[in-house]
Amino acid sequence: MNDFFSKVVELFSTPEYIDSLLHGFLLTIQIAYFALLIGITLGTIIALVDVAKPSRWLVVPKFICRVYTTIIRGTPMALQLFIMFFIIFAIKGFPSIITAIIAFGLNSAAYTAEVVRGGILSVDAGQTEAGLALGLSRRTIFFKIVAPQAIKNIIPAMGNEIITVIKETAIVSMVGMYDLNMAAKDIGSGQNMASYIVPMFVAALFYLAIIYLITFAVKQVEKSLRKSDLRAEK
Amino acid sequence: MEDKNTELIIKNLHKSFGKNKVLNGINFKLTEGERVVILGPSGSGKSTFLRCINWMEEPTAGEMYFGGELVTEKNIRRIRRNIGMVFQHFNLISNMTVMENLMLAPMKLKLMKRNEAEKRVKDLLRHIGLLNKADAYPASLSGGQKQRVAIVRAMMLSPEVLLFDEPTSALDPESIGDVLSLIRELAERGMTIMIVTHEMSFAKEIATRIVFIDKGKIIEEGAPEEFFSHPKTERVKEFLKKVL
Numbered sequence: 001m002n003d004f005f006s007k008v009v010e011l012f013s014t015p016e017y018i019d020s021l022l023h024g025f026l027l028t029i030q031i032a033y034f035a036l037l038i039g040i041t042l043g044t045i046i047a048l049v050d051v052a053k054p055s056r057w058l059v060v061p062k063f064i065c066r067v068y069t070t071i072i073r074g075t076p077m078a079l080q081l082f083i084m085f086f087i088i089f090a091i092k093g094f095p096s097i098i099t100a101i102i103a104f105g106l107n108s109a110a111y112t113a114e115v116v117r118g119g120i121l122s123v124d125a126g127q128t129e130a131g132l133a134l135g136l137s138r139r140t141i142f143f144k145i146v147a148p149q150a151i152k153n154i155i156p157a158m159g160n161e162i163i164t165v166i167k168e169t170a171i172v173s174m175v176g177m178y179d180l181n182m183a184a185k186d187i188g189s190g191q192n193m194a195s196y197i198v199p200m201f202v203a204a205l206f207y208l209a210i211i212y213l214i215t216f217a218v219k220q221v222e223k224s225l226r227k228s229d230l231r232a233e234k
Numbered sequence: 235m236e237d238k239n240t241e242l243i244i245k246n247l248h249k250s251f252g253k254n255k256v257l258n259g260i261n262f263k264l265t266e267g268e269r270v271v272i273l274g275p276s277g278s279g280k281s282t283f284l285r286c287i288n289w290m291e292e293p294t295a296g297e298m299y300f301g302g303e304l305v306t307e308k309n310i311r312r313i314r315r316n317i318g319m320v321f322q323h324f325n326l327i328s329n330m331t332v333m334e335n336l337m338l339a340p341m342k343l344k345l346m347k348r349n350e351a352e353k354r355v356k357d358l359l360r361h362i363g364l365l366n367k368a369d370a371y372p373a374s375l376s377g378g379q380k381q382r383v384a385i386v387r388a389m390m391l392s393p394e395v396l397l398f399d400e401p402t403s404a405l406d407p408e409s410i411g412d413v414l415s416l417i418r419e420l421a422e423r424g425m426t427i428m429i430v431t432h433e434m435s436f437a438k439e440i441a442t443r444i445v446f447i448d449k450g451k452i453i454e455e456g457a458p459e460e461f462f463s464h465p466k467t468e469r470v471k472e473f474l475k476k477v478l
Contacts, residue, residue, distance in 0.1 A: 124325075126321060126323055126324075126325035127325060127327060127328065129290055129321065129325060130321070130325035130326070130327060131327075131338075132290065132314065133288055133290065133314060133317075133318075133319035133321075133388075134314070134315075134338065134339035134343075134387070134391070135311050135312065135314040135315040135339065135343060135391070136338070136339065136342055136343070137311065140342050144327075144338070144342070145327050145329070148329045149328060149329050227371075229371075229373055
């Protein structure tokens with residue numbers, strides 16, 4: 001136990017270690033942030049194509065979206081990352097952070113698409129019918145009626161997806177990127193502290209802190225969106 | 235030829251859901267000021283028939299003329315403004331207050347000025363005794379209150395015809411009276427109405443014509459006194475024996 005605390009003191013009193021952790025943390029956040037931007041945008045587009053009223057213009061796009069989500073969700077993220085790194089973006093000098101962002105973004109899009117699709121489909125069909133019966137356009141019905149109700153159902157699951165992506169970025173250490181997970185491994189290695197336990201725990205605390213923050217933020221958003229529900233009044 | 239008071243003509247209307255044929259050739263004419271009650275056993279296609287009129291269900295075959303104009307995919311949106319619809323499950327927009335629900339169509343379709351629409355909403359809400367609920371969300375209203383708001387919403391655009399799809403089937407007995415008296419009031423003011431309902435005494439009281447549908451066809455129609463006391467077909471006799 002004494003040893004543990006002396007290692008804690010050692011880690012926090014060595015500026016290089018702190019620096020490494022922060023650098024790793026920054027990379028983790030950068031990859032997750034931009035990957036989620038791509039994931040949410042692309043995922044929403046896929047979901048909209050999927051739930052759109054069938055027409056002959058959409059036959060091919062709908063098919064592509066379905067194949068896309070099937071492949072992405074049916075293969076391991078780590079494998080997708082390897083394929084991106086060693087096959088598709090195996091160009092010399094291509095920045096690895098961009099490759100990682102694309103890999104995670106494309107992966108997240110498939111999951112986000114399912115979340116958004118589920119959210120839209122969970123809105124009672126009667127709501128759309130009411131809009132149609134009043135002579136409103138499909139566009140107005142979507143933006144004024146369906147989307148605001150769908151978002152309430154999407155936010156909690158979306159929070160889950162954000163958390164998943166942040167944690168899953170830890171596998172970039174497998175392709176040699178220096179993220180938070182890698183930083184902990186590096187600090188704990190033989191030429192540094194020669195003990196993994198403290199840096200691993202500290203890295204865990206970093207992950208925990210950011211995820212706690214996000215969970216809190218998502219809860220706040222959820223609360224403010226539930227104004228029109230009876231549940232919020234109780 | 236059609237006289238100018240004809241609101242709606244339906245010729246040989248068919249509707250199938252996949253292989254399931256629900257409507258098998260309905261011919262129907264609706265004249266201004268008529269109050270048609272559609273009766274029939276469950277699964278007979280009476281709700282589908284009503285829902286085909288404003289294309290909540292797109293007809294599989296047949297022709298429909300509303301105000302003399304052939305209804306198509308192109309003009310249905312405009313035509314729907316003249317056909318109000320009240321649903322069994324109210325279908326008030328749950329993310330909007332009562333006020334917003336009522337303002338939605340007049341504002342989005344740019345058919346009224348804001349202050350004009352607001353005034354109309356307030357007058358109508360006051361009339362049904364729900365002015366104090368203007369800023370409430372639908373989730374906080376009772377079933378009867380929701381349905382009365384839904385009726386007012388359908389009236390906002392001053393439609394030529396009002397369709398009621400089992401308007402009291404999802405209500406408790408106490409609220410049914412409130413909703414029926416509001417419909418009765420619209421009837422007295424000369425509104426053209428079509429109702430699918432299971433309230434036989436109300437049907438008898440309000441209808442100018444009863445239409446009986448079975449297996450996707452109109453089997454019998456006529457004035458309510460005639461229909462209830464001297465039914466012509468065996469099917470209707472059998473039906474009335476069970477429900478009266």
